[in-house]
Amino acid sequence: MPNSVAHDPMVEEELLSLAKRVLPGGGFGNVGHPTIISRGHGCRVWDVAGREYVDYLLGSGPMIVGHAHPEVLEVIQQVVAEGTTFFTNNPYGIRLAAEIADAMECVEQVRFVSSGSEADMYAMRLMRAHKRKDKILKFEGGYHGMSDYGLISTTPKRVTNFPEGAADSAGIPAAVQQQMVVAPYNDLATVESLIRENLKDLAGIIVEPFQRLIPPVPGFLEGLRQLCNEYELVLCFDEVVTGFRFAYGGAQAYYGVIPDICTMGKAIGGGFPLAAIGGRSDIMVHFDKSAVAEDDFMTQIGTLSGNPVAAAAGLKTLEILRRPGGYEHMFQQGMRLIEGYKTSISRHGILAQVVGDAPMFDLVFNDKKVIDYRSAIGDPGMMAKYNAGMRKRGILKSEGKHYMAHAHTDEDIEATLKAFDETMAEL
Ligand SMILES: Cc1ncc(COP(=O)(O)O)c(C=O)c1O
Known part of the structure; x- marks a missing residue:
């Protein structure tokens, strides 16, 4: 795996303060947290301090075959x-x-x-x-x-x-x-x-x-x-x-x-x-x-x-x-997460539901029937805590969505289910 940027907490600190100075709001405007990702391979990415994440952000969708596909x-x-x-x-x-x-x-x-x-x-x-x-x-x-x-x-x-x-x-x-x-x-x-x-x-x-x-x-x-x-x-x-x-x-x-x-x-x-x-x-x-x-x-x-x-x-x-099996694999992995999330939500008694379909889904913190914009409005405070809890446990996702890739492995799914369950327990 190439490793062209040093993974070093000191580098992270320096870049964070530089970003604060030269970027409005300290960032590119795309995400609400300051994570600086420097490397990706398959469905894993690493930040400049060397923390590893299972990636469901996938560059906001383009990396559907995984990062740095050979x-x-x-x-x-x-x-x-x-x-x-x-x-x-x-x-x-x-x-x-x-x-x-x-x-x-x-x-x-x-x-x-x-x-x-x-x-x-x-x-x-x-x-x-x-x-x-x-x-x-x-x-x-x-x-x-x-x-x-x-x-x-x-x-x-x-x-x-x-x-x-x-x-x-x-x-x-x-x-x-x-x-x-x-x-x-x-x-x-x-x-x-x-x-x-x-x-x-x-x-x-x-x-x-x-x-x-x-x-x-x-x-x-x-x-x-x-x-x-x-x-x-x-x-x-x-x-x-x-x-x-x-x-x-x-x-x-x-x-x-x-x-x-x-x-x-x-x-x-x-x-x-x-x-x-x-x-x-x-x-x-x-x-x-x-x-x-x-x-x-x-x-x-x-x-x-x-x-x-x-x-x-x-x-x-x-x-x-176009290769056989790729979409089937992505749908199966997405469904495994959706089912696992539902089980975990009900076990922990969280007022939330999984909304979406296998390639793209996430939690909505309400119990309404979600059919339009207004019924999809949940609890922003809970959403922020959930996203931060997942990120802390090595899961990178968009603020309101998981993107699934053809490259998510069984190991990725298991790590994610564990992180999700811990996050729900914390909530
Ligand atoms: C449905 C939809 N349309 C348009 C866009 C805008 O695309 P871009 O970010 O490449 O400008 C997005 C981006 O997420 C999108 O989800």
Whole structure:
């Protein structure tokens, strides 16, 4: 195992104080704790002081085949030696687009960008360009990246009356808020009435097919598909998380509902900055200046779009994911944790439940039936204690989610169950 950064408590101390000085809030803004990870291998990571963790953060999802996978490393080392970015087309990006089009049923063509936030921002613009209408319907609690439009009612601090949205961040113009129609997840009747009210201005619907940790109730995604057909709206699945994770063909394959366009990220970049918008050719055509009228053309360029190193890492990652048994293993390991967690929660009498599905799940500290953003609000104090308890016992996870990998071993699962049970005892 490579060990290029010294694992030393003194180094940690120095970096922590340096981070406090030069980074706002002492960090990159992604996590609420100061842990500095310097190394990862498979599903284990190590911090600069040398503490080892079983990793369910997985770089917030991309490392689905595990960190420093030897085959991914071999490929990227070859690619890097030949130059790292050209701005023009490159062979790896073209082949990755073809692989994505084979895998994801709604995708005939692909446009690469560098992050999921960008993919979602452009997907919403694409829907507006295609329909020549300005409004997009999204669901309260659905996360579609950091653009002004994406950050309407993702984590609203105040309760609004649907379809009014709330800006999740300072600096979002009020005009943007008025272009987003916000609906409760898993509630088709409300969606339909909001579509009717806004039909004149509504271009389409963007939805996480599995919203954060909340599964769609039976018929919900099918109902959205039907409503979009009936009212001639574009349906976009945000598959930044679910793509190549719930199934090789994404949530659209897992749930059997095919959107018009989708966004992807995380897994397809193999641990490098790469994301994409994909969809039907008659919608993707707005990216093609030579094929549409000037007013219908959607300008879109990016310095690192389709970067060869990222595309090569993504291609190799997808090849590994296609191997027999990988998804079955990931689902089994996820279910073992879910079942073990449930047993432990009830043994310790904790007011909490496991929400999610085998590839992605976590605790919600309430006893409500979780079907939408509001019913998923738990006890933030308990959540913070639980996360800190797990981290203290060598389990690294996101603040509201476990990501499972094809590489989690039996040993990882056993260590995690033990840490979880101890944490519940402590709570
Ligand atoms: C569903 C979903 N969409 C979009 C994004 C944004 O992706 P990125 O962090 O690459 O900008 C995320 C990130 O977690 C996500 O979960």
